[in-house]
Amino acid sequence: EVQLVESGGGLVQPGGSLRLSCVVSGITFSSHGMRWVRQAPGKGLMWVSHINTDGSSTSYADPVKGRFTISRDNAKNTLYLQMNSLRAEDTAVYYCARIRGTYGFSSDYWGQGTLVTVSS
Amino acid sequence: EIVLTQPPDTLSLSPGERVTLSCKASQSVSSSYLAWYQQKAGQAPRLLIYGASTRATGIPDRFSGGGSGTDFTLTISRLEPEDFAVYYCQHYGGSTGITFGQGTRLDIK
Numbered sequence: 001e002v003q004l005v006e007s008g009g010g011l012v013q014p015g016g017s018l019r020l021s022c023v024v025s026g027i028t029f030s031s032h033g034m035r036w037v038r039q040a041p042g043k044g045l046m047w048v049s050h051i052n053t054d055g056s057s058t059s060y061a062d063p064v065k066g067r068f069t070i071s072r073d074n075a076k077n078t079l080y081l082q083m084n085s086l087r088a089e090d091t092a093v094y095y096c097a098r099i100r101g102t103y104g105f106s107s108d109y110w111g112q113g114t115l116v117t118v119s120s
Numbered sequence: 121e122i123v124l125t126q127p128p129d130t131l132s133l134s135p136g137e138r139v140t141l142s143c144k145a146s147q148s149v150s151s152s153y154l155a156w157y158q159q160k161a162g163q164a165p166r167l168l169i170y171g172a173s174t175r176a177t178g179i180p181d182r183f184s185g186g187g188s189g190t191d192f193t194l195t196i197s198r199l200e201p202e203d204f205a206v207y208y209c210q211h212y213g214g215s216t217g218i219t220f221g222q223g224t225r226l227d228i229k
Contacts, residue, residue: 035218037165045157045165045208045220059215095164103170105212106155108177110164 002026002109004096009114016086016118022079022096022111030054030074033099035107036081038092038116046092049081050099063089086118122146124209124221132229135199141224143192143209153212156185156194159223160205168207169194204228 008020022034035050049060049070058070069082079096093115097107123146133139143154151172157165167176169185172192182197196203209221 037218044223045159045210047218047220050217059217061217097164100170103167103174103176104153104155105218106167106170106176106210107165108167108170110166112164 004098004109004111006094006096006111006114009094009116011117011119012086013120014087014118017082017084018086018116020081020083020094020096020114020116022081024077024079024096024098027098027109029072029077033101033105034070034072034079035097035099036070036079037095037097037107037110038090039095039113040089040092043092048094051079083116086116088118090116091118092116121216122149122211122213122219124211124219126207126209126221126224128224129222130225130227132227133199134229135201137199139196139199139226141194141196141207141226143187143194143221145190145192145211148189149211151188151192154185154187154192155210155212157208157210158203158205159208165208199226201228 003025006022036048051058051070067085071080093113095113096111098109100108125144154172156169159165173185184195206223206225208223
């Protein structure tokens with residue numbers, strides 16, 4: 001069974017930092033690109049970042065560029081998102097998802113999400 | 121930057137009806153990189169269609185995708201109670217990441 005399990009969310013003050021983790025099992029983690037997608041309360045989906053199989057290539061959405069860093073540890077089957085200088089507008093559920101190149105780079109497996117709340 | 125628009129925001133329909141959802145791109149995109157997702161309240165998105173028209177594993181054949189260029193569709197041939205959810209289209213743009221439409225909510229009439 002494929003599982004993606006996010007953790008690390010919580011309440012943080014504006015300007016603070018959090019590191020999200022996504023532990024993946026049931027697939028060969030090192031063979032797949034991965035992405036983070038977020039969803040603000042009551043809103044739609046927004047791509048945050050993606051990373052290639054060995055971590056050598058990353059990309060970020062403009063609202064998070066320079067503040068967030070995506071990384072991965074293939075030995076631990078874990079994806080990370082380091083979030084610094086957090087703002088109220090970063091409040092959202094953050095999902096990790098597998099990128100399926102043969103599926104037109106869509107995402108066929110998703111975690112259950114972890115909620116990040118940025119508030120004083 | 122490609123913008124995806126999904127009119128209308130909400131549709132109210134009855135079980136058993138046929139529905140076609142729309143996704144319009146601000147410029148022509150490759151069908152290979154157009155996907156559709158279903159999301160129910162409190163759940164992660166679920167991949168339905170990739171490559172504009174290929175059903176993902178385990179997706180019932182009442183779901184079908186089509187279109188090309190700037191206009192894409194997701195058709196549900198006969199709505200089941202479990203199909204009432206929010207549907208998003210998505211385009212992969214390479215290093216610019218992915219773009220989602222704003223979503224269309226299917227409500228039970």
